[in-house]
Amino acid sequence: MPLQSHETAFTRAPAPPRPVPVIPDDDTALAVARTLAETFIASAAARDLERDLPFAEVERFTESGLWAITVPKDYGGTGVGSATVAQVIAIVSAADGSLGQIPQNHFYALEVLRNGGSEAQKRALYARVLAGERFGNALAEIGRRDHRRRTRLVRDPAGWFVEGRKYYCTGSLFAHRIPTLVEAEEEGETVAYLVFVPRDAPGITLVDDWDGFGQRLTGSGSVLFDRVRVEPDWVVPFSASMDRPTAIGPFAQILHAGIDLGIGRGAFAETLPFVRDRARPWIDSGVSRASDDPLTLHAIGDVRVRLTAADALLERAGRFVDAARDAPDEATVAAASVAVAEARSASHRAGLLAANKLFELGGTAATDRAEALDRYWRNVRTHSLHDPVRWKHHWIGAYHLNGRLPPRHGAL
Structure with missing residues (x-):
């Protein structure tokens, strides 16, 4: 799917992931969030005025270990309670609403993985989070009123490919992988999957075109998929988890x-x-x-x-x-x-x-x-x-x- 004439590809990439500390418990997670929030608020107004995308702040956020707090204990993580995750987001959002929203879909993707992923997928993707990877999202689409997804998972003799266009892709500009909601036709039925696509996969184009008057720094632009080859191991069932x-x-x-x-x-x-x-x-x-x-x-x-x-x-x-x-x-x-x-x-x-x-x-x-x-x-x-x-x-x-x-x- 090519860029439109008025669009420009976003080429800035996040820093390579580095292993993050495993936060020991819920109380520590909240304390870490409060400490981070104190540093984020000092520059929040200037970032918003200048629309300065918070790459450095997102790196500090990740390096704190907070993006790994929902990795289950059985897979080496903290496995904090749901209220703790929400309170971490609230604490950071009080300092900077955009920063607080950026990891929301990362945690969402991990919850889809927990429910629908195979053991091999869980081991592999949880390990990536503990190694410092961030997940963005490519879930929503615009241009139609029926809420149907047009982004497809195509299987042919040459391999598996994702084709389509997504919008409102919060966190994608800062992400190492972009979990993408796709549909495929299987035995006469439409089935949905979440595909954990590397953001540097050939055929992916990111566009920094989110122009809302609020949450301006969330990296919520478009992601285009032009026959992006994906591996079966990246494809996690979604329909089954919602049915x-x-x-x-x-x-x-x-x-x-x-x-x-x-x-x-x-x-x-x-x-x-x-x-x-x-x-x-x-x-x-x-x-x-x-x-x-x-x-x-x-x-x-x-x-x-x-x-x-x-x-x-x-x-x-x-x-x-x-x-x-x-x-x-x-x-x-x-x-x-x-x-x-x-x-x-x-x-x-x-x-x-x-x-x-x-x-x-x-x-x-x-x-x-x-x-x-x-x-x-x-x-x-x-x-x-x-x-x-x-x-x-x-x-x-x-x-x-x-x-x-x-x-x-x-x-x-």
Whole structure:
């Protein structure tokens, strides 16, 4: 599939992978994430203003060992809980929403591998992660309304090949491998696979064409596949993992909840000093400091309660996801999907509210371009469009009122 006339191939490659430390437990993973976040936030505003893709920061993120925390213990990893992965993403997202989102599909691909991969595939690909490899993604496609995939796995006498075009490929610019969702015709049926394609495979072209006003540094451009030869060992069944109950969907969604929650936390953390030090009270308040304005205090309390509630729902949802991973069946997976949908609804609303109140309470001074505070609103507004919260409310209601089980896919 050739480049279009207005497109330019992205040629910058990530540094070669290096072995990463195995983080010993969940608490250590959270501590490592907090330390990293403190270093990331110092330059986050400048990166966003200049659209400086965070190659160095992604390298530090990987070298910390955090990208390997979902590798199961049986394969040499940490095997942390689902809530821990979501909280790691939230911690980093509070510092830089783009950085927090970049590993989301890496973890998603590893969950697909855990459910659908053969033992040989698991050993090989988990080992690559422990050796420092990052996985991006090439899942979504645009241009059609039916949500069908046109990217194909073609088998012919010359070998196996991937052909097609993907968009919204978050993390692909920083990745060593790009797990790619493809379809193939088998015995009259359409079957989906996730193919772990090396990003330097002949026939792959990356295009840095993500132009959204938020999450600008996520490396979410297009990936083109022009008869890219792939090995059978890279091809992991996908349809089979979605046709039966697995925790793939709720696990993916709890990570998205972490992104919105984290960006909201970051916005709230910016709001407090701005109101204390720079905002002015409204003339009718009768006070001399914005931090004593009664309506400001009410608004700050409201944001705090909503963020705290979203955090609690995230932790609760993590327990449901872990239960579904340990004993997957229709009941446990449905319960996990609904619990995560509840957490996502709360994080969606709390994140947007926190970003809005940063400006409402900070006043006109908060819109100064040099402050780059708008990145919180742009980031959470953009990410929260990933899949509609209105459908989460629909399935939450259908589950609790009528006992209907939600669909099994990555968007619930």
